[in-house]
Amino acid sequence: MVERFSKILERAINWSKEFDNLGDWYTHLLRKSPTGTIHIHVLGNTITANPDNVEYMLKTRFENYPKGKAFSAILGDLLGRGIFNVDGDSWRFQRKMASLELGSLSIRSYAFEIISSEIQHRLLPLLSTVAGKEENSVLDLQDVFRRFSFDNICRFSFGLDPGCLQLSLPISDFAVAFDLASKLSAERAMSTSPMIWKIKRLFNLGSEKKLKEAIKLVNVLAEEVIQQKRKTDLSTQKDLLSRFMTTINDDRYLRDIVISFLLAGRDTVASALTGFFWLLTQHPEVEAAIRYESDQIMEPNQEIASFEQMREMHYLQAAMYESLRLFPPIQFDSKFTQEDDVLPDGTFVRKGSRVTYHPYAMGRMERVWGPDCLEFKPERWLQNGVFTQKSPFKYPVFQAGLRVCLGKELALVQMKSVALSLIRRFDIRVTEPSRTPRFAPGLTATVRGGLPVLIQEWRT
Structure with a gap:
């Protein structure tokens, strides 16, 4: 257990050897997660790029x-x-x-x-x-x-x-x-x-x-x-x-x-x-x-x-x-839970713990934006030449x-x-x-x- 913790801590400290930005490291981890949610034990932080979780935090159970x-x-x-x-x-x-x-x-x-x-x-x-x-x-x-x-x-x-x-x-x-x-x-x-x-x-x-x-x-x-x-x-x-x-x-x-x-x-x-x-x-x-x-x-x-x-x-x-x-401009935003809860993707979050949704990572998730998610493509917002909004929970x-x-x-x-x-x-x-x-x-x-x-x- 101690050895595993040490490896996690080492990776958390040395992310800059593999990635240009901390947000890119989080994006990498979130892509690998089946639910689009991870828990960084060293930081006591649950991080999500799952639009269902974002809607749950910012709307459905806002008070929590x-x-x-x-x-x-x-x-x-x-x-x-x-x-x-x-x-x-x-x-x-x-x-x-x-x-x-x-x-x-x-x-x-x-x-x-x-x-x-x-x-x-x-x-x-x-x-x-x-x-x-x-x-x-x-x-x-x-x-x-x-x-x-x-x-x-x-x-x-x-x-x-x-x-x-x-x-x-x-x-x-x-x-x-x-x-x-x-x-x-x-x-x-x-x-x-x-x-x-x-x-x-x-x-x-x-x-x-x-x-x-x-x-x-x-x-x-x-x-x-x-x-x-x-x-x-x-x-x-x-x-x-x-x-x-x-x-x-x-x-x-x-x-x-x-x-x-x-x-x-x-x-x-x-x-x-x-x-x-x-x-x-x-x-x-x-x-x-x-x-x-x-x-x-x-x-x-x-x-x-x-x-x-x-x-x-x-x-x-x-x-x-x-x-x-x-x-x-705001790459991530954190909240702190009032009571024990379970996010829509099944992730348990304990009372008083930190939960972060990550717009920077969400913009780079294929499951959210499709296989061309890394491309700068204004056309994805247009329908017959008219600008069309996307879900704010997909784009927070x-x-x-x-x-x-x-x-x-x-x-x-x-x-x-x-x-x-x-x-x-x-x-x-x-x-x-x-x-x-x-x-x-x-x-x-x-x-x-x-x-x-x-x-x-x-x-x-």
């Missing part, structure tokens, strides 16, 4: 699979009581409030104004400057997307413009602190035991000391913004924080809610766009099809597509969904059931707006197209070393 106290502890210092770190009544309250706000026409229009402004006045001029240089200048497109997303989500959430995407590409203290806090919070989850980071936090040592300092800076800025908002006429403000302040008086609670939206809206969009443009380099025929489709709908020199025009671009929507299938990129992502449509509009603007204006090529993306540990999928690209103006 909350985030759990273990997850809340890991992100508690950064997210506090924000929507992504709570269960029960607190989650329901924030969910209802956020649903009302994000579903309103005025907030969607406000978000689109911000996106369009950032693209026209910062993103396009930056890339045009790089493309206009005589020598071939390499630009880290992942860094550009992270800056773009951070500007957008700060303006949308706080009404604050950090200006990260200005031509000089300035360093934002807030962005640096936020990135560090996110990274170090994620590293807590990778500790062999939660006692390690809890002891370090108790004695204010190492990474926990750095985390505390980073969160302190984030808190100072958030508190300053909230205090400034208190001095204004909130009814004239359009940002998310101002809207929440009309119903919530607890400043700490406001901070937690908005920081959660900041985390969700920044890294996920940047990650999705990074994967999308890496795939376009591999598949110029998809890029050409997007250009052709947009030429049929948009004016020749039009930089930003309208809501109505984007709704007509079924191939673009299909390409975006297909990219997210292969490179989901935006979660599913009661926790389905409220910002899904806003995120897609942002991603499609950026993709269209860049594809119609530039020829963008990854400098090392044969290099498989390797992801750094974190809350979202971030490519190690970024996404270096060469950029030229597109000429028909």
